[in-house]
Amino acid sequence: MKSPEKLSRFEEQISPHLRSAYNLARWLTRSHEDAEDVVQEAFLRAFSAFEGYRGDDAKAQRAKAWLLTIVRNTSMTWLKRNRNAGATVEWEETSEERREPSADPEELLLISCDREQVRQALEQLPVEFREAIILREMEGLSYKEISAALSVPLGTVMSRLSRGRDWLKRLLSSARPVQSEGGTGIR
Amino acid sequence: MKCDDSRIYLPAYLDDELDVGESLRIQKHLAECGDCRRAQDEQLALRSALRDPALYAHPSADFSKGIAAALRGAAKEEARAQRSSWFESLRFGFRWVPAVAALAAVTIVGSLLLVNRMRSSHEQLIAGAVLAGHVRSLQANHLVDVPSSDRHTVKPWFQGRLDFSPPVPDLSELGLALIGGRLDYVDGRPVAALVYQRRMHNINVFLWPNPGAADDAIQQEDAQGYQILHWNGAEMTYWVVSDLNSAELLEFARALRGH
Numbered sequence: 001m002k003s004p005e006k007l008s009r010f011e012e013q014i015s016p017h018l019r020s021a022y023n024l025a026r027w028l029t030r031s032h033e034d035a036e037d038v039v040q041e042a043f044l045r046a047f048s049a050f051e052g053y054r055g056d057d058a059k060a061q062r063a064k065a066w067l068l069t070i071v072r073n074t075s076m077t078w079l080k081r082n083r084n085a086g087a088t089v090e091w092e093e094t095s096e097e098r099r100e101p102s103a104d105p106e107e108l109l110l111i112s113c114d115r116e117q118v119r120q121a122l123e124q125l126p127v128e129f130r131e132a133i134i135l136r137e138m139e140g141l142s143y144k145e146i147s148a149a150l151s152v153p154l155g156t157v158m159s160r161l162s163r164g165r166d167w168l169k170r171l172l173s174s175a176r177p178v179q180s181e182g183g184t185g186i187r
Numbered sequence: 188m189k190c191d192d193s194r195i196y197l198p199a200y201l202d203d204e205l206d207v208g209e210s211l212r213i214q215k216h217l218a219e220c221g222d223c224r225r226a227q228d229e230q231l232a233l234r235s236a237l238r239d240p241a242l243y244a245h246p247s248a249d250f251s252k253g254i255a256a257a258l259r260g261a262a263k264e265e266a267r268a269q270r271s272s273w274f275e276s277l278r279f280g281f282r283w284v285p286a287v288a289a290l291a292a293v294t295i296v297g298s299l300l301l302v303n304r305m306r307s308s309h310e311q312l313i314a315g316a317v318l319a320g321h322v323r324s325l326q327a328n329h330l331v332d333v334p335s336s337d338r339h340t341v342k343p344w345f346q347g348r349l350d351f352s353p354p355v356p357d358l359s360e361l362g363l364a365l366i367g368g369r370l371d372y373v374d375g376r377p378v379a380a381l382v383y384q385r386r387m388h389n390i391n392v393f394l395w396p397n398p399g400a401a402d403d404a405i406q407q408e409d410a411q412g413y414q415i416l417h418w419n420g421a422e423m424t425y426w427v428v429s430d431l432n433s434a435e436l437l438e439f440a441r442a443l444r445g446h
Contacts, residue, residue, distance in 0.1 A: 003265045004266070006262065007258060007262035011255075011258070015254070015255070015258070018246060018254060019245060019246060022245065026244035027244065033387060036250055036386065037431075040253070040254060040434070040435065044258075044434050047262070115236075118236045119242060138242070143199075158199065161202075162198050165198065165230070165233060168237075169229065172236070
C-alpha cells in the first residue's frame with residue numbers, strides 16, 4: 001500500500017475513533033496528560049500495524065474494536081512502566097465478596113446516581129474490571145470483541161463484567177451510610 | 188427458570204448477548220418474580236449511571252489536530268523509506284510490494300520502539316550526567332538562565348559565556364515551544380542547555396562542539412522513565428533528555444538535526 005493511500009484509508013477508518021481511544025485511555029490511566037501520551041503512541045503503533053488490518057469500510061465497529069485493543073495494550077504497558085504502577089490496585093477480595101442476592105427489598109435500589117460518586121467509584125475499581133466495564137458500557141463492545149481486546153476467554157469477560165458491576169453497586173450503595181468497614185482496602 | 192439461574196443470565200440478557208430461546212425464558216421468569224425484577228432495575232440503574240454522557244472523556248480539539256499531524260509525519264517517513272533506491276528496484280523488479288511495505292513498517296516501529304544501547308562507557312557516563320542535569324534543572328527550579336521563546340534572544344545570550352555559539356532553531360511549527368537557555372556543566376566542560384517544551388513535557392538539549400566527530404545515527408536509551416537521545420552532527424555533540432514519549436522525542440531530535 002502506498003503511503004498516501006494508507007494515510008487516507010487510516011484517516012477514514014481509524015481516526016474517527018479518536019474520541020473512543022481517548023476516553024478509554026483516560027479511564028485506564030486516570031490522567032489527562034497520560035491519556036494524551038498513550039493515545040499518541042497508540043495511534044502511531046496503529047498506523048504502523050495498519051497494513052495487517054483487513055477491515056472493510058462498512059464495519060466501523062470492527063475498526064473501533066481493533067484500535068481500542070491497541071489503546072488498551074499501550075495503556076497497560078504505560079501503567080506498568082510508569083510511577084502509576086499502583087493503578088493496578090490489588091484489592092483484596094473480602095469474604096463477603098460473593099454476596100447472595102438479598103431478599104430484602106430495602107437493600108436493593110440504593111444505587112446512587114450522583115455523577116461524582118459514580119466517577120469516583122469507577123476510578124477506584126481495579127483496572128481489570130474497569131477496562132471491561134468501560135469497553136462494554138461506554139464503548140458498546142460485544143462480549144466477543146472485549147474478549148479479543150483483553151485476550152481473555154469469553155467466560156472471563158462475563159465474570160469480570162459481573163464482578164465489576166457488583167463492586168460498583170456495592171460502592172455506590174454503601175458510599176453514604178458506611179464509609180469504610182475497617183479498611184477493606186479502598187485506596 | 189429458577190432465581191439462581193436468572194441472576195446468572197440477567198447481565199448477559201441485558202447486554203443483548205443471549206439467544207432468543209434463553210431471552211424468552213428469562214423474560215418469562217422476570218414477569219413472575221418480583222425479586223429478580225428488582226435486580227433487573229438495579230442493573231439498569233447502574234447502566235444508566237455509567238452511560239451518563241458527562242462521564243465520557245473527550246479529547247481536546249488541539250490534541251486531535253496534533254494526532255492528525257503526527258500521522259502525516261509518520262506517513263511521510265514511510266514514503267521516504269519506500270522511495271529509497273534499493274527498495275525501489277525491488278518493488279519494480281519483483282512482486283514484493285507487500286513485503287517491502289511490511290519491512291518499511293517494521294523499520295518504523297523499530298526506530299520508534301527499539302532501544303539502542305549506548306556504545307562506550309564514556310558515553311554511559313555522559314548519559315548519566317545529562318540525565319542528572321535534566322532532573323536537577325526541574326528540581327532546583329532552575330530550568331533556564333535566559334527565559335525567552337525568541338531564538339534571537341537566546342542565541343546571543345551564550346556569547347561570552349561559552350567558547351562556541353550553539354544553533355538555536357525555532358521549532359514552534361512542530362508544536363515545540365522554546366522556553367529558554369541555560370549554562371550547564373557536562374563531561375568536564377561548560378555546555379549549552381536549550382529547553383523546549385511540548386504539552387508540559389520539558390525537553391533539555393545539551394550540546395557542545397565535537398570537532399572531527401563523524402555524523403552518526405540517533406541513539407536512544409530509556410533510563411529511569413526518561414528518554415535519552417544522542418548523536419553527533421555538524422561537528423557538535425547532542426544529548427536530549429525528556430519524559431516525553433519516545434516517538435515524539437525522536438521526531439523532535441530529527442527536526443533539531445535537520446536544522
